[in-house]
Amino acid sequence: MVTPTPDFVGYPETPAIVAATGTDRWVTVTWADGLSARFHHVWLRDNCACAECLLPLTKEQTFELDPAASPSLDGQPIVEATGALVVTWAGDRHRSAYHQGWLRAHRYDGAAVGARAPVTWDGSTPDMPPTFDGTAVLRDDDALREWLVALRDVGFTRLRDVPPRPGGVGEVAARIGPIRETNFGLLWDVRSEPEPVTNANTDLALPPHVDLCTREYQPGLQFLHCIRNTATGGRGRYVDGFRVAAILARDEPEHYAVLTTQPMARANRSRDSDYRWSVPPIVLDARGAVAEIRWGNWLRAPLAVEFDQVERVYAAAACMTAVAARDDLAVHVDWQAGDLLAFDNRRILHGRDTFDSAGGQRFLRGCYGEREELHSRLRILDRRIASGR
Ligand SMILES: [Fe+2]
Secondary structure (H helix, E strand, C coil): CCCCCCCCCCCCCCCCEEEEEECCCEEEEEECCCCEEEEEHHHHHHCCCCCCCECCCCCCECCCCCCCCCECCCCCCEECCCCCEEEEECCCCCEEEECHHHHHHCCCCHHHCCCCCCCCCCCCCCCCCCEEEHHHHHHCHHHHHHHHHHHHHCCEEEEECCCCCCCHHHHHHHCCCCCECECCECCEEECCCCCCCCHHHCCCCEEEECCCCCCCCCCCEEEEEEEEECCCECCEEEEEHHHHHHHHHHHCHHHHHHHCCCCEEEEEECCCCEEEEEECCEEECCCCCEEEECCCHHHECCCCCCHHHHHHHHHHHHHHHHHHCCHHHEEEECCCCCCEEEEECCCEEEEECCECCCCCCEEEEEEEECHHHHHHHHHHHHHHHHCCC
16 A cells, blocks of 8 residues: 655655664654654654545644654554554554655755755856746746746746737746736836836836835745837846845845844835835845845835934945945846746846837836745646656
8 A cells, every 4th residue: 555645746665764763752764775864753743644644635634733742662663565664653552654755855854954045146157047938938837847946946037939918928927826916916017107106117227126025925926028128228137135145144244134133114105005014124034044135225114223223224224235236246138029037026136227218118017926836836847747747
């Protein structure tokens, strides 16, 4: 019988588990290639994948956690002929089986813990941005996957030859998942307008920024599709915000401490809506790694920090502005009709040069998505590839 797992992913049967030994708190598992890892009793009990502990159809738990879980006295962990681990628990003598591939993929002992550190880039990184065929991405899942891996890891990608029709950008974004609608609409236009509601809809230069840092939840992905470009100027400028943060952490530790702890207020003060949010411009995760950049200098709202912090915050913000503007960090992009740039809007800063709106037309159409949709889509694509479908 196939050992159940608590998800719908297919895991490899090899290498099998070849040995399991117990202490009073954990089990040490060794696979056929020599890798070994410890798993606490409480963790193993919590991850029992049997039909009594989690519903097979939903893969959601019915078992409540048990911090006191321990194997029955005569129940040393055993390795089954299939290569799976089996533990019998004290009390109800419940029997839990752990698939060897699942257990290996979820080991947490030592170096296996932690998110992958992103590889950052700058203006000297070759072949930026990674570029893919837009028509292939629209129809082929292998091409889609290749693009999405780059979007996840590099955070900045280009598709060529996306048909320059009004709905093109939405069709591409929908290959990943739902589009994030905002007060700017489902799809929105970037072009010079006589009565703009945002500086983006002028022909002014825009300094490096992320979009909607004024929101409690800033969109994770941004897509910009060039429908037409006959204007002079308007070259795009892209900077890896995670590299900016790394430079600040290394060279400006005092400013970095301020930028990661002191909230900076941002506001979209438009005629029909009024969004405000206040958060440090460099957001760290629970491990202290940079999770998100929130930077949009023309959306500054009045600072509301403690009196003693005001000058420190302004000094740190000026330092970050200067680093974000460094030419050696920027990748420049000239827009052609059919080009679509997709990037991590919580990591990548984008900007543009001024352009001549009287001499030609620069018309981009864009939309937003979410990082979590990208990760979900990639997992599903991986699952299909693993199962040969
Ligand atoms: Fe923008």
